[in-house]
Amino acid sequence: MPTIKDVxxxxxxxxxxxxxxxxxxxDIKxxxxxxxxxAMKRINYTPNAVARSLISRKSNTVGLMIPDITDPFFSAMAHDVEExxxxxxxxVVYVNTSRKSDKEKRFLTSVMERKMDGIIVTPDFLDEEALDMLRRLEIPVVFLRRRPPQDLDMPFVDVDHYEGACHAMDYFFSLGHSRIGFMGMPKxxxxxxxxxxxxVDSLKKRGLEPDxxxxVWEGRTIECGHKAMSxxxxxxxxxxxxxxxxxLLGIGALEWLAENRLSVPAQMSVIGFDNLEVSNLHWxxxxxxxxxxxxxxRKAAEVLLQMLTENKLTAQSILLPTELIIRDTCTSASASDH
Amino acid sequence: MPTIKDVxxxxxxxxxxxxxxxxxxxDIKxxxxxxxxxAMKRINYTPNAVARSLISRKSNTVGLMIPDITDPFFSAMAHDVEExxxxxxxxVVYVNTSRKSDKEKRFLTSVMERKMDGIIVTPDFLDEEALDMLRRLEIPVVFLRRRPPQDLDMPFVDVDHYEGACHAMDYFFSLGHSRIGFMGMPKxxxxxxxxxxxxVDSLKKRGLEPDxxxxVWEGRTIECGHKAMSxxxxxxxxxxxxxxxxxLLGIGALEWLAENRLSVPAQMSVIGFDNLEVSNLHWxxxxxxxxxxxxxxRKAAEVLLQMLTENKLTAQSILLPTELIIRDTCTSASASDH
DNA sequence: CTGAAAGCGCTTACAG
DNA sequence: CTGAAAGCGCTTACAG
Known part of the structure; x- marks a missing residue:
């Protein structure tokens, strides 16, 4: 490979x-x-970005730490982050943590050694050691779908899950439901x-005590939803x-209901959360x-970019709104009173 | 940041x-x-991987070029590649090409400049310019779900799509079908x-001429399958x-059939390709x-790793077998003769 | 506008 | 076993 000297x-x-x-x-004619x-073209010269990074102290690389690229959520986000x-x-250097603490830390170590310019992270474990690494990093960090710990003034980008759940509950109440079950993801x-x-808050706000x-807490998959419904x-x-x-839980529930010949929404109303592609399937x-x-x-990348160009270690967090998509799995409570 | 000098x-x-x-x-006591x-621990020293790369000529980074991380196929592969x-x-540095020629080239340029150690690629366009870059790279390249061009002796890892299609057709024939339609992905x-x-070959092998x-060729989505069935x-x-x-096409077909009250498999047998999670849904x-x-x-990463450690620019390609998953959308032809 | 020199943070012969 | 020196491929003051 020809170098600048060869040229x-x-x-x-x-x-x-x-x-x-x-x-x-x-300063050049x-x-x-x-x-x-x-001449560079002629001798096929390509600048060595590694050497340039060493001097400029900019690696032009950003780290993306997510639990699992296989999750449609994270792949969708990863797509736009990359773009x-x-x-x-x-x-962008990406890492699947598989929700493992040591993988998260290995990533942070790599970030320091590789001199990454910034990172976007979705951590599941932030113990003292990890926090310490985060503090020593001195590069822009944006949290994606997670909140930064109290003492770290770092921005996050997320959707308002709480508000989203309230939308769902409001809709149930507007339909006259009051005996509403809940299937949770891992605690x-x-x-x-x-x-x-x-x-919980939606129930309490109406003077109802969660029963x-x-x-039930069964997990996050279709099978879990099936079991949970049962x-x-x-x-x-x-x-x-x-x-x-x-x-996924909602779909598992629908599966169980279908198998047990309970008709939806006549006998049971169901609301999910995420709006996966499959949820819009005909059946x-x-x-x-x-x-x-x-x-x-996109927003996470933009916030990071902003910090990078303004050379700041913090920025405004972003909480995106959710939207209730009304399809065919809910009806008024009177229809389903048994 | 402390350097080796500080230590x-x-x-x-x-x-x-x-x-x-x-x-x-x-050579050290x-x-x-x-x-x-x-001492390194005490003063929080972290080695600078950029400086090390400059000397060792190893960046310890691998590039992964795929069309779209949002496609469950590629995210599944990306997961194991990363692992x-x-x-x-x-x-691993990953790039979504979105099936754009210039994005593919920008990636290859980046690979050269960044001195990546090897790459795994799923290109959709390989014109002369791109081929030329590939030739000049001088690092291990493995093709994933694509074949390398004739004159490049590079390994590929893929599934045997042809054989998979034959499995499906064999099954149809064993059930007595002969008037079999086909919905294709983009040409x-x-x-x-x-x-x-x-x-086509399966039909011809039985003396049938494809009609x-x-x-039909409508695209690769559920909507396309719906249109194609119609x-x-x-x-x-x-x-x-x-x-x-x-x-996806198969599911679109099932959707159209359900909407038009044609029962599956009694009136129409359907086979898909991919075994997506959704395809196993109750409905x-x-x-x-x-x-x-x-x-x-996993295999793609392993082949690359092997080339990397053996310091070779080629390796044995791998063609993985497919498997027909028999579920509920096929029955014998006599049932559906109309 | 152009060049010689120092230096980014390391590694690696070479002496000792 | 240890250290001084050269060098990886660049950039950037500093002179001219």
Missing amino acids: AKYLGVSVSTVSRALNNHP PDTRHEVLE VLTDNGYQ YSFTGQERYRGY PKGI KLMGEFPSMTAVFAAND IKLTTVAQPRKEMG | AKYLGVSVSTVSRALNNHP PDTRHEVLE VLTDNGYQ YSFTGQERYRGY PKGI KLMGEFPSMTAVFAAND IKLTTVAQPRKEMG
Whole structure:
């Protein structure tokens, strides 16, 4: 691979001149610049970004830490993060943490060593060690779908899960439901907690006490929803509606209901959360709370970009609104009173 | 950020000694090594990977070029690529090409400048310019779900789409079908072409001539499948079975059939390709050709790793087998003769 | 406008 | 075993 020296030798000029041509430096005669650029083409010179980074202290790379690229949510966000960032000259290094603490830390170590310019993170574990690394980083950090710890003044980008859950509950109430079950995601899940808060607060606001029998925590998959629905029907038979903390759970519930010949929405109303593509399938048509996934990725990248260009370590957080998508899985409570 | 010099000064040793401690070099007294390592911790020293790369000519980064991380296929592969590679000390830089030629080229440029150690690529456009870059790269390249051009001796990892299509057709034939429709993905799609070849050859092998009226090309989405089914029923009404080149098309077909009160499989047998999660949903249960997605990503990473460690520019390609997953959308032809 | 020199943070022969 | 020196491929004051 030819270096800047080869180009200089080839033309009989100094490396400084070549460098200046490469960097569009004003202190160079347009003619020589042109010659140099031509010569570079001719000998197939490609600038070594590693050497440039060492001097400029800018690696032009951004880290993206997410739990699992396989989750349609994160892949949608990753898509837009990449788009915005590479359009601005950055390369994105991505890591799946698989929700493992040590993978998160390995990533942060890598961020320091590789001298990344900034990161977008969705951590699930932030112990003292990880926090310490985050503090020492001295580069822009934006939290995606997570909140930064109290003492770190870093921006986050997320959807308002709490508000979204309230929308769903409001809709149930407007339809006259009051015995509303809840299927939660794993308890450690931040988004799951927020949605649960919305469920509980919505009930309390109407003077209703959440019934522990109407609340199950099985996990986050379709199978879990299936199991959860079965459990709920056993423990809380008077239920007329169920709020699933995510669409997969909601779909599992619909599956169980279909298998047990309970008609939806006549006998049971269901609302999910996420608005996955599948939820709009002809056979499902799940009423759900939609969140703007791609926009979330885009916004996270934009916030990071802003910090990068303004050379600041903080910025304004963004909480995007949710939207209730009304489809075919809800009806008024009277229809389903048993 | 402290550098190796700071560590040396702190301890009153030379930078060479510090470097040797850092690299586990044998030429260092265990005691001093230990002291150095301790000192590094104390002053929060982190090695600068950029500087190390400049010397070692190894960036420990691998590029992953895929059309769209949002596609469950590519996200599944990306997941395992990342896992295998980071477990081996590499970081992965990923790019969505969105099937745009210039994005592919920008990526290749970046690969050269950034001195990536190797790449895994799923290109859709390889014109002379791109090929030229690929040739000049001088690093291991593995093709994922694509074939390298003739004159480039580079390995690929893929599933045997042709064989998969034959499996599907064999099954139709074993059920007595002969008037079998086909819905294809966009014609430029390599995987789509292979599946189409399997369809055509399977017919010919039985002395049947593919009927142009039984073949439609609408795209790759559910909506396309919906439209395609409608078209097919109009043009090729004697059809008793349809092979969809991917599951989304198959699901779109099922949707149209359900809307038009045609029962599946009694009146129409359907096979898809991909075995998406949704295809196993209670309401869908699509018979389909499964491909080992994650394994593909894993294998691609392993092949690359092998080339990287053996310092070779080529390796054995891998063609993974497909598997027909029989579910509920097929029955014998006699049932559906009309 | 151009070139010689120093230096980014490391590693690696080479002496000792 | 340890240190001084050269060098990876660039950029950037500093002179001229």
